[in-house]
Amino acid sequence: MVDHRTRWTSDRLRDGGAIGTARPRLLLLCDYRPFDAATVIDHIEAIRAWSRYDVFVLPMLGDLPDELDLQAFACVVVHYSLVMANDAYLSPLARWRINRFAGVKAAFVQDEYRFVNDTVAAMGALGINVLFTCVSSDQVETVYPSRALPALRRSVTVLTGYVPDHLLTRPVVPYERRHVDVAYRGRALPPWLGSLARQKVTIADRFAAESPAYGLTVDISCREEDRIYGEAWIGFIGGAKATLGVESGASVFDFDGSIERAVRDYLAVTPHATFEELHERYLNEVDGRIRLNQISPRSFEAAALGTLMVLYRGEYSGILEAWRHYVPLEFDHSNMADVVDAIRDRETWERITSQAREEVALNPSHSFRAMVGLIDDALDLQPAAQRPPVDAGEFESIAAASLAKLRAVHLNAGGGPTPTDRLRLVGQRIASGLKPNPVIASPYDSGRGRLRRIRSFIRHARAFVYWTVTSRRLAIRTFGRHPTPLLDDLSDLAQLQIQGARAVRSGADSPFVLSVDNGTGHGRITLRTEALALDPSRVVPSHGVPPVSGLSVHLASRWLGPATLTTTTPRRFAALSEVLRARPDVGRRLLVGRAVWCTTEVRADSDRRPTDLPHGGDVKVETH
Numbered sequence: 001m002v003d004h005r006t007r008w009t010s011d012r013l014r015d016g017g018a019i020g021t022a023r024p025r026l027l028l029l030c031d032y033r034p035f036d037a038a039t040v041i042d043h044i045e046a047i048r049a050w051s052r053y054d055v056f057v058l059p060m061l062g063d064l065p066d067e068l069d070l071q072a073f074a075c076v077v078v079h080y081s082l083v084m085a086n087d088a089y090l091s092p093l094a095r096w097r098i099n100r101f102a103g104v105k106a107a108f109v110q111d112e113y114r115f116v117n118d119t120v121a122a123m124g125a126l127g128i129n130v131l132f133t134c135v136s137s138d139q140v141e142t143v144y145p146s147r148a149l150p151a152l153r154r155s156v157t158v159l160t161g162y163v164p165d166h167l168l169t170r171p172v173v174p175y176e177r178r179h180v181d182v183a184y185r186g187r188a189l190p191p192w193l194g195s196l197a198r199q200k201v202t203i204a205d206r207f208a209a210e211s212p213a214y215g216l217t218v219d220i221s222c223r224e225e226d227r228i229y230g231e232a233w234i235g236f237i238g239g240a241k242a243t244l245g246v247e248s249g250a251s252v253f254d255f256d257g258s259i260e261r262a263v264r265d266y267l268a269v270t271p272h273a274t275f276e277e278l279h280e281r282y283l284n285e286v287d288g289r290i291r292l293n294q295i296s297p298r299s300f301e302a303a304a305l306g307t308l309m310v311l312y313r314g315e316y317s318g319i320l321e322a323w324r325h326y327v328p329l330e331f332d333h334s335n336m337a338d339v340v341d342a343i344r345d346r347e348t349w350e351r352i353t354s355q356a357r358e359e360v361a362l363n364p365s366h367s368f369r370a371m372v373g374l375i376d377d378a379l380d381l382q383p384a385a386q387r388p389p390v391d392a393g394e395f396e397s398i399a400a401a402s403l404a405k406l407r408a409v410h411l412n413a414g415g416g417p418t419p420t421d422r423l424r425l426v427g428q429r430i431a432s433g434l435k436p437n438p439v440i441a442s443p444y445d446s447g448r449g450r451l452r453r454i455r456s457f458i459r460h461a462r463a464f465v466y467w468t469v470t471s472r473r474l475a476i477r478t479f480g481r482h483p484t485p486l487l488d489d490l491s492d493l494a495q496l497q498i499q500g501a502r503a504v505r506s507g508a509d510s511p512f513v514l515s516v517d518n519g520t521g522h523g524r525i526t527l528r529t530e531a532l533a534l535d536p537s538r539v540v541p542s543h544g545v546p547p548v549s550g551l552s553v554h555l556a557s558r559w560l561g562p563a564t565l566t567t568t569t570p571r572r573f574a575a576l577s578e579v580l581r582a583r584p585d586v587g588r589r590l591l592v593g594r595a596v597w598c599t600t601e602v603r604a605d606s607d608r609r610p611t612d613l614p615h616g617g618d619v620k621v622e623t624h
Helices: 038-050 092-099 116-126 137-143 195-214 230-238 258-269 275-283 297-305 336-344 346-361 368-379 392-404 407-412 418-434 449-470 483-505 574-582 584-592
Strands: 025-030 054-059 075-078 104-108 130-133 154-157 180-185 218-221 240-245 248-250 292-294 308-312 327-329 512-517 522-527 550-554 599-603
Touching (some): 025 038, 092 483, 104 116, 130 368, 137 154, 154 368, 195 240, 195 248, 195 275, 195 308, 195 336, 240 297, 258 275, 327 336, 336 346, 449 483, 483 550, 483 574, 574 584
Parallel strands (some): 025 054, 025 075, 075 104, 240 308
Antiparallel strands (some): 512 522
C-alpha cells in the first residue's frame, strides 16, 4: 500500500534541492484521505509516481497555502477528490488564485451527474483548459457546453479507475481457501440518480434474499456502517469465491438540482414512496438520456485478485465479455441457478477468473501507468524558460503541514481511540471559535431558531473583538446606535479584506476593486473580473484612499468572492456608510485595512455606472 507520510513529490525529486526547468512541473491539488477508499489514493499516487513531469502533490481542503507560489508550476491539476463547486473543498480564494494562474489548468471530474451547472460554472471561473471526464466523447458537449467554457481546449474521456500494480503482485487465494461464496458491499444511492444507480442495491437485496434457497454462504450489505476500506477491503474481496457488481455511474443528470429537490419534497410528504413510484413521477423522461455507465474499479480489483465476478449484463466500457470475464446475472434473476452452478463448479470458476486476470487485469492498457501516459499526452506541457525555483524539501514540508490540517486525517490518525480523537477535535473547534477572526460561519448558513441566533452571536462577538482589539480600528463607542447592523457590515468587510490581503500575499493580484466616485464620494467594491477596465491613471495607492461617504458591494460571481456577499444587484453597507459619513478618519482606517487588500481607483462622474449607488439612494438595507 502507499506510504502516505512522505511522498508528495516525484521519486526523482525526493533528495531535495532546487529543481531546474528541464521537466515541466505539475501541481496536483487533491483531498488526500489515506484511510478511505484505496481507489482515490491509487489514482493520486499513480500520477505522482509515473508522470514524465515533475509532480508535486498538495493535500488540501479549502484554501491553498499562502506561501505556495503557483507561478512556479507549468500546470495546476484539480483532482476529482476536490469538488470544484463546493467552497469547503475549493474556497473562493483558492479559485481566484487558480484563475490568475498563467499556466495550463486541468481538472478531473467524477460523479458528474451531480450539480452539473454549478460544476461547469466553477470550471469557467477557474479557466480550465483540459478536462478529464467519464462522459463519453459524443456527449461531452451536452454536459460541458463550449459556450460556458471558453478556455477549454481539450476534453479526454477516462475510466473511473484502473488496475493498481500492487494488486498484481499479491498471490491469488486458491478456490478451496475461499470460504465465503459471495461477498459484496454496496451503497444505497439517492433515487434521483436513476435506475442505473439503483442497481447497486437491487442486486444486493435480491441476491441475498435468494441465496439461502441455494445454500450459499454470503456476506452482502449496503449499510454504510458495514463498508470496508484499505487492506481489509482487499482481503474481503480476495477471500471470497465471487463478488457481485453492476456498471459504475448514474443514468440521470440533474443539471440544476430541480430533480433532486422535487424528489426530496415528495418524500417529505410521502416518506414510504417506492422507487418505481418516484421514477414514474420524476425520472421517466430523463432516465437514460445521458448515461454515465462504465466499468467499475471494483471489477478491476476482482479480476486482479482472481475473484469471480457476477454482474448484471452491461457494456462495461467494452472491456468485459459475458461468460468469458464474468458470469452474467439477468436483471430478473431468472438464471440464478446457472450463476450458482458457475460459482460451485471449480473448473468454470478457474477458467473465467484466469481469463479475467490475464486479459483484463494484466492488460497494460488498463493499468494506471497507461492512464498517466494519457494524461501526460493530453496536457502536453513544455518546459518554461523563466519560472521561480521549487525546493522539493520545502514543498514536502508545506504538503505535510497542509495534510495535518485536514480533519478527516486528524480523526483517523490521532493515535488514540476514536472517542478520544473526536473529543480532541471538539476542543480544537471550540478553541478556534474563540479566536478573534471575523471570517466564521455565515449568517446565511442553514440553521433555524436558537442555533441560528447562537451562530449570529458568535459571528458578531468575533467581529467586535477583531475590529476593536486586534486591529484597533474602531472605538467601542462607535457601536452605540445600531451595533447589530454595523457588526454585520464589518464582518462582511473583513471577509473581503482578509481574502484580498491573502491573495496579494500569495503573489496574485487582489480579486477586488474599490471604485470611488469623486463626485458623490460613494465607494463600490466589485470583482476585478467584473470591473470596468482599469485605467492606471485612476489607480491610487492603498494609503491614498480618498474620503468615502458611502459603501456598497456587488459581486455577481459566487465562485471568486465570499458566497455570502454574492448578489445580483448592489448591496449597500448602510450602517457602515453612516460611520463613513460621520467619521471620515475612522472610515479611512477601515477601508485601508491592515494590509493591501484591493485595487483602489478614483472615477469621475462621467465614468459612473447606471447601477452605482450614491450614498443617499433609495436602497433596501439588509441586516441579516
